[in-house]
Amino acid sequence: MEPDLQSYWMPFTPNRYFKQHPLLLESAAGMYYTTRDGQKILDGIAGLWCVNAGHCHPRIVAAVREQVGKLDYATAFNMGHAGAFALASELVKLAPGNLDHAFFVNSGSEAVDTALKIALAYHRVRGEGQRFRFIGRERGYHGVGFGGISVGGMVANRKAFASAMLPGVDHLPHTHDLARNAYSRGQPDHGVELADALERLIALHDPSTIAGVIVEPVSGSAGVLVPPKGYLERIRAICDRHGLLLIFDEVITGFGRTGSAFAAQTFNVQPDIMTVAKGITSGVVPMGAVLVDRRIYEACVNASGFPEQAVEFFHGYTYSGHPLACAAGLAALVVYRDEGLFARAASLAPVFADALHSLKGLPHVIDIRNIGLMGAVELEPRKAQPTLRALEVFRHCFANGVLVRTTGDIIALTPPLIIEPAQIEQIVTTLGKALKAVA
Numbered sequence: 185m186e187p188d189l190q191s192y193w194m195p196f197t198p199n200r201y202f203k204q205h206p207l208l209l210e211s212a213a214g215m216y217y218t219t220r221d222g223q224k225i226l227d228g229i230a231g232l233w234c235v236n237a238g239h240c241h242p243r244i245v246a247a248v249r250e251q252v253g254k255l256d257y258a259t260a261f262n263m264g265h266a267g268a269f270a271l272a273s274e275l276v277k278l279a280p281g282n283l284d285h286a287f288f289v290n291s292g293s294e295a296v297d298t299a300l301k302i303a304l305a306y307h308r309v310r311g312e313g314q315r316f317r318f319i320g321r322e323r324g325y326h327g328v329g330f331g332g333i334s335v336g337g338m339v340a341n342r343k344a345f346a347s348a349m350l351p352g353v354d355h356l357p358h359t360h361d362l363a364r365n366a367y368s369r370g371q372p373d374h375g376v377e378l379a380d381a382l383e384r385l386i387a388l389h390d391p392s393t394i395a396g397v398i399v400e401p402v403s404g405s406a407g408v409l410v411p412p413k414g415y416l417e418r419i420r421a422i423c424d425r426h427g428l429l430l431i432f433d434e435v436i437t438g439f440g441r442t443g444s445a446f447a448a449q450t451f452n453v454q455p456d457i458m459t460v461a462k463g464i465t466s467g468v469v470p471m472g473a474v475l476v477d478r479r480i481y482e483a484c485v486n487a488s489g490f491p492e493q494a495v496e497f498f499h500g501y502t503y504s505g506h507p508l509a510c511a512a513g514l515a516a517l518v519v520y521r522d523e524g525l526f527a528r529a530a531s532l533a534p535v536f537a538d539a540l541h542s543l544k545g546l547p548h549v550i551d552i553r554n555i556g557l558m559g560a561v562e563l564e565p566r567k568a569q570p571t572l573r574a575l576e577v578f579r580h581c582f583a584n585g586v587l588v589r590t591t592g593d594i595i596a597l598t599p600p601l602i603i604e605p606a607q608i609e610q611i612v613t614t615l616g617k618a619l620k621a622v623a
């Protein structure tokens with residue numbers, strides 16, 4: 185029976201168009217989706233930058249199946265279950281530096297809002313409660329909570345809600361520079377000086393009022409904007425100079441996307457707080473986490489000065505550390521390790537880069553960029569019809585069995601880390617044909 189499409193208000197979707205032209209997925213395995221009408225679709229975007237281990241991985245599926253029959257739900261308030269503690273221990277082993285405590289949430293958006301609250305709580309407990317400001321970045325995407333859209337820099341996600349933003353937020357300039365950096369492979373050469381805008385914002389607001397800076401190490405949703413060489417290092421140094429916490433939003437870049445467990449390791453820059461989600465369970469069960477530096481946990485919990493029986497941090501979710509999410513997360517980490525998927529992403533990165541950059545010169549292509557297994561092809565927008573060209577490319581690819589993602593007039597590719605070189609070729613060949621057809 186065909187489902188009635190009317191009642192579901194779909195997220196980030198042109199609902200009226202979709203309901204005229206529905207795309208319904210029925211099943212998935214490995215690198216492929218199967219649509220409701222039986223078409224096989226090669227997944228070039230890991231679901232939504234999350235299914236890093238490939239679809240319906242048997243070990244993750246088995247772990248979730250077993251868990252749901254054993255302990256379906258357990259509150260994390262005042263009690264727990266072994267899975268949550270085990271997953272926290274495994275996660276912090278993967279994380280760089282002293283990020284050795286994990287706070288569980290259910291999505292990237294919740295991870296971001298939680299990270300901002302942790303930053304405020306940290307400063308307050310140390311007697312610096314006047315540090316209330318955050319610095320985000322233009323074109324940043326940090327989910328859709330009020331905190332996330334406030335520090336985020338995607339105009340469409342903000343404008344309808346401008347009256348309800350967090351106070352005291354300012355933004356760094358984005359780092360996208362087509363004039364100097366088009367067709368960069370890996371980190372672009374130009375733009376380290378854009379980090380100096382942070383010094384100017386700090387001078388404007390006074391460092392004593394700023395809690396922290398939040399950036400995606402690689403902007404994902406804005407279209408794969410790779411940080412210029414030296415940029416993140418400079419942001420880190422400026423934060424250190426003024427006592428600001430540096431938050432890396434690794435919701436997309438975490439779990440192997442850039443060829444290491446986290447982009448912090450790829451770029452060798454250490455954040456104080458890291459937000460993760462998506463790949464934490466390989467997309468199988470919703471989950472996110474905030475990983476915090478030891479000194480933050482120490483200040484907020486062990487050295488807080490609160491009585492031992494008092495709650496130290498008034499925050500958490502009904503589904504924090506949900507047993508199914510923890511089972512999926514533990515299994516995903518085992519799969520990543522046993523199949524060597526992070527190293528696989530690193531070793532496939534040059535193959536992916538060569539394939540992607542072979543599209544240079546095709547109609548309306550104005551930039552191609554990549555890092556690890558994330559890449560983007562930017563198109564010249566049609567006059568007075570922004571985004572339409574990319575949408576047509578998306579539809580053409582889908583009709584020809586390949587799922588890509590569009591953001592504005594940018595085509596983004598972030599395949600599962602299990603992808604084979606021949607499948608990279610198939611994605612790029614299909615995209616190339618679409619670019620020619622749509623031109």
Ligand SMILES: Cc1ncc(COP(=O)(O)O)c(C=O)c1O
Pocket residue numbers: 290291292293294296325326327328400404405433434435436461462
């Ligand atoms: C960097 C980043 N942060 C946060 C989010 C929000 O995650 P979610 O959609 O799970 O709330 C996303 C989602 O794409 C993201 O890319």
